[in-house]
Amino acid sequence: MPRTGSLAIAIVVMGTVSGLAGTALAYTVYVSNEKDNSISVIDSATLEVKHTIPVGQRPRGIILTKDGKSLLVCASDDDTVQILDLATEEITGTLPSGPDPEQLNIHPSGSPVYIANEDDALMTAIDLAQRKVIAEVPVGVEPEGVGVSPDGRILIATSETSNMAHFIDTDTYQIVDNVLVGSRPRYAEFTTDGSQLWVTSEVAGTVSVIDPKTRAIIKTIGFEIPGVRPENMQPVGVRILKDGSKAFVALGPANHVAVIDAKKLEVEQYLLVGQRVWQLAFTPDEKLLFTTNGNSNDVSVIDVPTLKVIKSMPVGGAPWGVAISKN
Amino acid sequence: MPALAEEQPEGSAKAQAPTSDVVTVPIGYLKQEVERPIPLSRLHVEPEDYGIAGAQMALKDNNTTGRFTKQDFTLDVERVPIGGDAVAALQKLVDSGHHFILVDAPAETLLELSDSVKGQDVLLFNVRAEDEELRQEECRANVLHTAPDRYMLADALAQYLVWKKWQRWLVVKGVFPEDIAYLEAIRRAAKRFGGTIVEEREYKETPGARRSDTGELQIQQQMPVFTQGAPSYDVVVVADEKEVFGPYLPFRTWDPRPVAGTAGLIAMSWHPAHEQWGATQMQNRFQRVANRFMWPVDYQAWIAVRAIGEGATRTHSADFAPVNALIRSKDLNLAAFKGQKVTFRSWDGQLRQPIIVAGPDLPVSMSPQQGFLHEEAEVDTLGVDEPETKCKFK
Numbered sequence: 001m002p003r004t005g006s007l008a009i010a011i012v013v014m015g016t017v018s019g020l021a022g023t024a025l026a027y028t029v030y031v032s033n034e035k036d037n038s039i040s041v042i043d044s045a046t047l048e049v050k051h052t053i054p055v056g057q058r059p060r061g062i063i064l065t066k067d068g069k070s071l072l073v074c075a076s077d078d079d080t081v082q083i084l085d086l087a088t089e090e091i092t093g094t095l096p097s098g099p100d101p102e103q104l105n106i107h108p109s110g111s112p113v114y115i116a117n118e119d120d121a122l123m124t125a126i127d128l129a130q131r132k133v134i135a136e137v138p139v140g141v142e143p144e145g146v147g148v149s150p151d152g153r154i155l156i157a158t159s160e161t162s163n164m165a166h167f168i169d170t171d172t173y174q175i176v177d178n179v180l181v182g183s184r185p186r187y188a189e190f191t192t193d194g195s196q197l198w199v200t201s202e203v204a205g206t207v208s209v210i211d212p213k214t215r216a217i218i219k220t221i222g223f224e225i226p227g228v229r230p231e232n233m234q235p236v237g238v239r240i241l242k243d244g245s246k247a248f249v250a251l252g253p254a255n256h257v258a259v260i261d262a263k264k265l266e267v268e269q270y271l272l273v274g275q276r277v278w279q280l281a282f283t284p285d286e287k288l289l290f291t292t293n294g295n296s297n298d299v300s301v302i303d304v305p306t307l308k309v310i311k312s313m314p315v316g317g318a319p320w321g322v323a324i325s326k327n
Numbered sequence: 328m329p330a331l332a333e334e335q336p337e338g339s340a341k342a343q344a345p346t347s348d349v350v351t352v353p354i355g356y357l358k359q360e361v362e363r364p365i366p367l368s369r370l371h372v373e374p375e376d377y378g379i380a381g382a383q384m385a386l387k388d389n390n391t392t393g394r395f396t397k398q399d400f401t402l403d404v405e406r407v408p409i410g411g412d413a414v415a416a417l418q419k420l421v422d423s424g425h426h427f428i429l430v431d432a433p434a435e436t437l438l439e440l441s442d443s444v445k446g447q448d449v450l451l452f453n454v455r456a457e458d459e460e461l462r463q464e465e466c467r468a469n470v471l472h473t474a475p476d477r478y479m480l481a482d483a484l485a486q487y488l489v490w491k492k493w494q495r496w497l498v499v500k501g502v503f504p505e506d507i508a509y510l511e512a513i514r515r516a517a518k519r520f521g522g523t524i525v526e527e528r529e530y531k532e533t534p535g536a537r538r539s540d541t542g543e544l545q546i547q548q549q550m551p552v553f554t555q556g557a558p559s560y561d562v563v564v565v566a567d568e569k570e571v572f573g574p575y576l577p578f579r580t581w582d583p584r585p586v587a588g589t590a591g592l593i594a595m596s597w598h599p600a601h602e603q604w605g606a607t608q609m610q611n612r613f614q615r616v617a618n619r620f621m622w623p624v625d626y627q628a629w630i631a632v633r634a635i636g637e638g639a640t641r642t643h644s645a646d647f648a649p650v651n652a653l654i655r656s657k658d659l660n661l662a663a664f665k666g667q668k669v670t671f672r673s674w675d676g677q678l679r680q681p682i683i684v685a686g687p688d689l690p691v692s693m694s695p696q697q698g699f700l701h702e703e704a705e706v707d708t709l710g711v712d713e714p715e716t717k718c719k720f721k
Contacts (some may be wrong), residue, residue, distance in 0.1 A: 100608070118608045121391055140395065141388045142608050160605060161633075161662065162392035163640070178395040180640065184605075184662040203662040229705060231667035253666075 027283045028086075028325045029290055030071055031299055032059035033316025039073065039084065040299075040315040042290075044283050044324065047301060047311050053089050056082050061103040062321040065128065066110035071323060074101040074115070081115060081126075086325065095126050096133055103187070105146040105155075107170065114155055116143040123157045123168065135173040139166045147188030147197060154212060158185035158199055165199050165208075167215065177215045182206040186235070191262070192242045200235035200249060207235055207249055209265055219265045228254045237279040241286055241304075248289055248302075250277040257291055257300075259307055271309050273300035281322040292319035349397045352389075352645045354635055355425035356382050356404040356628070357440070359413050359432035367574045378431050378454055379404055380617035381625030385632030387616065389639075396640050402632070407432075414443045421449055426647040427635045429628055434458040434465075441467040445721075448647035450654070452631035455624055459508065462675040462711060466718035471654070471676045473627040473634075475596050477512040479710035483594040483682035483694035484564075484587055485516035486708070490696040493561035493585070497554070498527045499576070505568035509589060513564055520699065525558040530572050550579035557582070564588040591686070594694070597626030598685040603693070606664040630663055630678065634671075637661055665693070667706070675718040679706045 026045035032055075033040060039053040039062070056075025059082075063072050071084040072095070081095040081104065097104075098117040105114050111128035112135075123143055125135040140162025147156035148170075155168040158181070165188060167177040182204025189198045196218065197210040207221040223233045234252030240262055241247070247260040256270040257277060274293025281290050282304070289302040293312070299319055301311045356379060366372060374380070382402055389400040403425065405416040413432060417440050420428055429452045430437055437456055444451075445467075453461060453472040461467075462476050475483075488494065496517065500510050510527070517524050530553060554563065554576070563580055565588040567573035573590030585591060599610060599620035613621040613629075621629075637659060638650035653659065655671055663669045665681040672679050684692045695705045701712075711717075 100611075118605075119611050138394075141391045142605065159392075160608075161388055162395070163637075163660075163662070164392065164395060166395070175395070180396075183637075183660040183668060203668045204660050205668075231704065231706070234666075 025283070025285055025287075028327055029281070029283075029299075030062060030064075030323045030325070031290075031292055031315050031319045032062045032073060032321040033318060034058055034060055034294065034320040035317030038316050039071070040319070041089075042299065042313070042315075044288060044290075047313060049313060049315060052316060053084065055084065055091065056080065060320045061101070062323045063104055063106060064323050064325055066106060066108070068325055068327060071325075072104060072106075072113060074104060074321075076100050076102055081113070086327070093131060095128075095131055097126070098122065098124050103144055103146050105148045107148060108150065108152040114146050114148065116146050116157055118142045118144060118160075121159070123155070123166075125155075125170075125173065137166075137168055137173050137175065139168075139175070140164045140178075145186055145188040145199065147190055147199075149190050149197075149212060150192060150194040156188040156190075156197060156199075158188050160184045160186070160202075163201075165197070165210065167212070179208075179210055179215050179217065181208040181210075181217070182220065187237055189238045189240060191240050191244050193244060195244075196262075198238050198240065198247065200238050202234045202236055202252065205230065205233040205235065207238065207260075221260065221265060221267065223249075223251060223254070223258055223267060223270075225251075225254060225256055225270050228256070237277075237291075239280045239282055239289065241282075246304075248280055250280050250291060252276055252278060253295075255293075257289075257302065269307065271302055271307065273302070273309055274298045274312055279321050281324045283324050284326050290322050290324065292322050294318045294320060349393075349399050350645045352393075352398055352400045352427075352635065352639050352650075353423070353425045354382070354386070354400060354402050354632055355417075355420035355428035356402060357407065357413065357417055357420065357428060357430050357432065358404065359407045359430075359436050360409050360411075361433060362409060364569055364571075366570045367572075368570075371570065374617075374619055374622075376617065377622065378429075378624040378628040380613070380619075381621065381628035382429055382632045384613050384616045384625075385629040385636065387612075388633060389636035392636065392640055396643070398639050398645065400632075400636060400639075414439055417443060421447065426450065427650070428452070429454050429631050430470075431455045431624065431628070434461055437461065437470065438465060438467070441470050444469065448651075450647075450651050452628075452634075454627040454631055459512070459711075462677050463717040466675050466720060468676075468720035471631075471634075471671050471678070473630045473678045474624070475680065475682060476677060476710055477509050478515060479677075479682060480594040481509065481512035481516040482519065482709045484592070484684055485513070485520045485522055486694045486696040486699050487592075487594075487684045487692050488562060488564075488587060489520045489522060490692075490698070494521060495523050495525050495558075495560045496562055496564045497557045497560040497584070498524050498564045498566065498588075499554070500527060500529050500565075501567040501569065501571050501573075502529065502531060503569055503571075506566045509568055510566040513566060513588065524564075525560045528553070528557070530567070546575050547579060550575050551581045554579075555581040560584065562587055563591075565590050592684060592691060593686075594682050594684050596623045596680065596682060597621060598683050598690050600685075600689050601664070601683055603690075604664050604666040609664050630661065630669065630680075633663075634659065634661055672707075672713070674713045674716045675711060676720075677710060679704065679709075681706055682709060 057077035140159025145158035182201030275295035
């Protein structure tokens with residue numbers, strides 16, 4: 001099926017899908033395949049994998065640049081971050097990330113790019129245009145999750161072995177505070193209004209909701225699914241709707257995504273997806289949520305208004321990260 | 328202006344932590360040297376800093392965190408020579424303010440050490456001894472075990488063999504007390520998980536000296552003959568803890584069968600090629616610190632020092648009582664690169680942890696295996712569970 005234009009409305013053709021999703025804008029979904037050294041390209045309207053782009057070794061964290069023209073790809077085993085031009089789908093350059101980059105984030109202004117260097121206990125800030133390191137901040141052991149406040153003033157690094165969320169001032173690159181959270185914090189995400197910071201702790205099996213002003217933990221959310229071993233409840237990725245009504249948390253080998261009432265901070269329900277679900281991304285209209293399922297080599301698609309899993313589609317080996325373009 | 332770390336090697340974070348109110352948490356490490364036979368494989372020669380390097384890496388990890396929590400961890404190592412006075416060495420550590428002390432010593436020495444500080448504010452971590460008695464009849468209130476015991480190791484291996492449907496075992500055993508202890512663990516595991524021991528065969532001879540020029544030729548003859556004429560079986564399970572003959576068995580058995588136990592496929596707390604659950608970073612860090620691969624006792628010492636670090640970090644304290652309580656509690660929440668948190672069992676002080684089942688080059692699996700169920704935690708299917716414990720803390 002030919003790719004539809006960015007503003008064109010495509011009718012979803014799959015039988016059961018059409019009833020739930022109705023009409024959907026066509027966005028492009030990019031999924032990094034950790035084992036295949038590739039990016040799968042999916043059309044969000046047809047829910048078909050269109051093609052696959054070869055990239056560097058062991059691609060994990062991916063993020064779109066703010067201008068939407070490029071995808072930054074952590075090629076972990078190549079110790080670099082690759083810049084994938086989305087128009088030509090060619091690698092046009094690399095960023096000096098340091099060894100073993102896994103997750104990254106971008107300042108709201110479009111630069112710098114912030115990269116966690118797990119091996120070096122450093123957070124690296126890189127000027128995107130110049131492709132140069134502008135700061136390195138020593139943080140805890142095995143920094144992994146990278147969050148940026150919506151106003152761009154605070155950068156968060158989660159360190160997996162120190163079990164902390166480090167609050168870093170993006171002007172001075174000084175650490176202003178460290179909040180102890182549950183063990184092995186993997187991911188940090190601010191609410192759109194900046195009033196809350198959500199940090200997932202994989203081994204503790206919890207999500208800490210933090211007030212970024214006071215740096216106090218407002219609530220620690222746990223998870224329980226009948227028939228799932230508690231030690232398999234390993235939250236990793238988290239996404240929160242722009243209006244702050246609901247949050248979605250990928251629970252890893254529990255093979256479920258938790259839907260959380262983000263006002264009450266209570267789990268509403270669990271949606272069964274593929275195996276070892278790690279990362280999540282909304283389409284820009286927040287109608288669909290895509291999940292990467294590393295052990296079943298597929299992507300699940302959740303219809304956000306109805307909270308139904310409407311499709312799963314095979315991608316490459318061990319899908320890890322997901323990013324969705326407006327185009 | 329943003330600062331590059333190169334300009335400030337120790338980083339701005341250190342400058343932010345005023346040194347005045349930094350609390351020191353001293354950690355001790357007592358190593359009783361023992362005579363070890365030369366292993367059959369040159370690859371298995373024990374490194375000089377075995378275990379200690381793991382503690383040193385955990386110390387670095389603790390101190391990276393400590394920069395932010397204003398806690399400074401130190402490590403003092405006492406090496407006791409063969410025939411030396413371990414109790415005096417321990418006393419020296421205790422007198423100089425160490426409440427938390429790792430012990431790498433044989434079981435009988437560990438018990439002497441434990442009894443010598445009974446009732447004091449001292450917590451010992453057994454990082455080496457796998458003896459069952461230390462967790463059962465001879466368990467001690469002031470000892471936690473990061474080393475898995477033989478029952479855990481045998482159970483982990485047995486679960487994998489049963490999962491693989493290799494349920495008929497030809498057991499070959501050495502003559503040393505350690506071999507008998509491992510054998511008993513294998514017998515127990517067979518009963519628990521549905522293995523059948525088709526025959527137990529004892530290896531009494533000393534194999535031809537491998538270093539003599541034709542030694543290998545003799546072994547090539549000896550091992551097939553030794554394993555000849557067994558009832559039908561799926562796998563050889565070898566109990567030879569001192570490496571007298573076990574490593575000679577793979578590829579030399581009369582029947583073409585895999586070898587498991589103390590050689591071939593081995594259950595262990597850590598393998599240097601384990602890379603799941605973020606372990607790659609751990610392996611890289613260790614290799615940078617120690618310039619060699621990480622092996623089980625390194626890992627067991629690493630966990631002990633990390634447990635002390637977690638205890639101090641979570642309680643914001645360096646005092647014995649709160650840190651000791653946190654380490655023993657369900658709130659320990661220690662991430663140990665095994666895909667789940669690890670905690671200490673309340674009934675015998677044993678660290679509950681998944682066990683790696685590995686071949687020489689790569690891990691093959693991690694136990695507990697799917698389908699071996701437990702009411703509380705599947706990892707408690709490995710080793711001695713609460714209802715069967717004989718431990719009454721002294």
